[in-house]
Amino acid sequence: MRLAPRQGCNLEVRNVRIAIPRMGETVAPCFEYCCTMAIYTTTGRHILDQIDFPIRSREPLDRVRLLRDQKVDTLICGGMQDVFEKMLQGSGFEVISWVSGSVEDLLDMYLRGRLVPGTELPEHGGAGIPGEGRTTEH
Amino acid sequence: MPAPGSVSEAQFFETVLHCVADGVFTVDCDWRITSFNRAAERITGVSAERAVGRRCSEVFHSDLCERGCPIRETLETEQEVIDRSARILTKRGRSIPISVSSAVLRADDGTLLGVVETFRDLSTLEQLRREITSRYTFEDIIGRSEAFQKIFALMPDIAASESTVLIEGPSGSGKELLARAIHNLSQRRTKPYVVVNCGALPTNLFESELFGYERGAFTDARRDKPGRITTAEGGTIFFDEVGDLPLETQVKLLRLLQEREYTPLGSVETRQANVRMVAATNRDLSTLVSQGRFRDDLYFRLAVVRLTIPSLARRREDVPYLVEHFIHSFNAKQGKRIQGVTPAVMEILMRHEFPGNVRELENIIEYAFVLCRNGLIDICHLPDELKTPLGRGDLVPARVSALEESEASAIRQAVLRNRGHVGRTARELRISRTTLWRKMKKHGIRRDDLRCVQDDAEP
Known part of the structure; x- marks a missing residue:
């Protein structure tokens, strides 16, 4: 049974697609050469599903196309060339780059609205140092 | 080996490592960096202080981290890896080609300590090849x-x-x-x-x-x-x-x-x-x-x-990036180490109309490379047309009389002739140093212009 939304109360929370290039349990060191792209569908602070896309190609643009095809909203990644960052931002993606640490912890920080570019998390979780890694203009 | 009683063995090797032109670093068996020489700092843009203790993948962001890591191979096979091609990302998000070699590190008793890796920056070579x-x-x-x-x-x-x-x-x-x-x-x-x-x-x-x-x-x-x-x-x-x-x-x-x-x-x-x-x-x-x-x-x-x-005039925000690119390119081609341009030059370039677009900017930088030996490119290294009030946009007030303009021009030429020396310029113009400073200020002739010439005049 579906509940009709009450007037003045927005019950619709938009699904957000988040991509994180991963190397095992940690974020991959370089977006352009990552071998696995994990794509999460989230709503609010909840993860609805996760799909891991293995990538064999060494062509960086294939990763950009994958993000487009999968209608990704946000990319959370480790290192990336400036040119790709500008390209993705120009295409309307939110890019949070030069982060490091566990994928799970980074995603959790993002969903709580605390993840900023350059965040470095210790490998086994913890407070981390937001924005300590690299100065990125956003 | 160091002479007995002079320096410790560790100090000796540290000094040698810091003098090497290639990047050298060591990792333990968990890929954590244990040492990082100066060339490694220069190539990656990451200080040794930040690098030591971190996993090498977090510092190098290499294409080999996930496929073909030489450190992994060396640790697994205990064999050397020689001159493997790779790309890394610098701290500024620039991809540079390197060649990597690695070998195992052992203690005196044969215990495996980790791996030593050396890497060479091939970006100059790659750029020339691309040209x-x-x-x-x-x-x-x-x-x-x-x-x-x-x-x-x-x-x-x-x-x-x-x-x-x-x-x-x-x-x-x-x-x-x-x-x-x-x-x-x-x-x-x-x-x-x-x-x-x-x-x-x-x-x-x-x-x-x-x-x-x-x-x-x-x-x-x-x-x-x-x-x-x-x-x-x-x-x-x-x-x-x-x-x-x-x-x-x-x-x-x-x-x-x-x-x-x-x-x-x-x-x-x-x-x-x-x-x-x-x-x-x-x-x-x-x-x-x-x-x-x-x-x-x-x-x-x-x-x-x-x-x-x-046109370049309609995207002036690209000028600083293009300047950096051309300086990098000419440094590679001419074997120089020009570090950049002075703020005064950047100001002139940002105001210039560039009827010849990016090609004109490239030519300006190439011209400056002929005159500038090292350090920063300054106004004295620019083509004459950029030194004129027209080229310098509104650095000089637009509504000046012909007489004032002649005075400004005479001062500028004298400053250039005397290689930025204020005292000599004042003597040549037969005015006091104070008057010269006042007139320079009035005509918008910047102190930076003089500094540049003086710096460049030094052997």
């Missing part, structure tokens, strides 16, 4: 402006498609660079890239040059000659200055675009053209169409995908 082979990618296109962001956003789709692309932009704005980048990103990148300069090709030779001819087609056609289309088979053909094509040849190009086929002169057989076409022009083709000087059907066939590069 020779023209294998540019869109990573070589320097632009942070909104116009370029739009182009970058389209690049993945343009590269994947087979559509004809029309690049519009003023002379010297980088149209051919963009065309080459499109080819080098496409599936056709391993096939030929052929340039046809439509403006330089005589009308009566257009057909034979483009489509080729067969033996006996005309007097002196003693053997078959393949045309540019045949040469570009499987690859990309770039029609530069397509707006300069006369009307009578436009129809021939139109047929090629429409039917994707052509007939060499003297042949009765029609051939299929398996080429991607990219065209560029510095003219406004739509205006030429309305004037009846360019066929509208050809225009619409060419402009399937239309990219417009604005």
Whole structure:
């Protein structure tokens, strides 16, 4: 049974697609050469599903196309060339780059609205140092 | 080995490591960096303080981290890895090529301590190779402006498609660079890239040059000659200055675009053209169409995908990035270590109109490289026209009398003649130092100008 939304109360929370290039349990060191792209569908602070896309190609643009095809909203990644960052931002993606640490912890920080570019998390979780890694203009 | 009683062995080796031009670092068995020499700091842009204790993948962001890590291989096989090619990302987000070697590190008792890795920066070599082979990618296109962001956003789709692309932009704005980048990103990148300069090709030779001819087609056609289309088979053909094509040849190009086929002169057989076409022009083709000087059907066939590069004056925010790029490029080509430009020079460049666009900026930097030996490029290293009030925009008040302008010019020339020395300049002009300073201030002759000349004058 579906509940009709009450007037003045927005019950619709938009699904957000988040991509994180991963190397095992940690974020991959370089977006352009990552071998696995994990794509999460989230709503609010909840993860609805996760799909891991293995990538064999060494062509960086294939990763950009994958993000487009999968209608990704946000990319959370480790290192990336400036040119790709500008390209993705120009295409309307939110890019949070030069982060490091566990994928799970980074995603959790993002969903709580605390993840900023350059965040470095210790490998086994913890407070981390937001924005300590690299100065990125956003 | 150090002489007994002089320095400790550790100090000795540390000094040696810091003097080595190649990057050297060591990791423990968990890939955590335990030492990082100065060359490694310089190449990566990461300080030893930040690097030590972190996993090497977090510092190098290499293409080998996930596939073909030499440290992993060395740890697993205990064999050396020699000169493996890799790419790393610097702290500033620049991808640089390196060659890597690695070997195991053992304690005196044979315990495995980790791995030592050395790496060499090959970016200068790569840049020179690119200059020779023209294998540019869109990573070589320097632009942070909104116009370029739009182009970058389209690049993945343009590269994947087979559509004809029309690049519009003023002379010297980088149209051919963009065309080459499109080819080098496409599936056709391993096939030929052929340039046809439509403006330089005589009308009566257009057909034979483009489509080729067969033996006996005309007097002196003693053997078959393949045309540019045949040469570009499987690859990309770039029609530069397509707006300069006369009307009578436009129809021939139109047929090629429409039917994707052509007939060499003297042949009765029609051939299929398996080429991607990219065209560029510095003219406004739509205006030429309305004037009846360019066929509208050809225009619409060419402009399937239309990219417009604005003049440099309309994207001034790209000037600092272009300056950095050209300095890096000329340093590599000329073996110099110019670090950049002074704020005064950047101010002049930011105000300059650049009628010659990016090519003009490149020429200005090249000129400055001739005069500047090291350090920073300053006003004294710029071409004369940029030192004049016209070139320097509104650094000098616009409404000055001719007399005041003559005074300003005389002071500027004297300052340059005396290599920035205030005392000598004042003596030459027969005025006091105080008066000279006051007049320099009045005419907007900056103190930075003098510093530059003095610095550069030092041996």
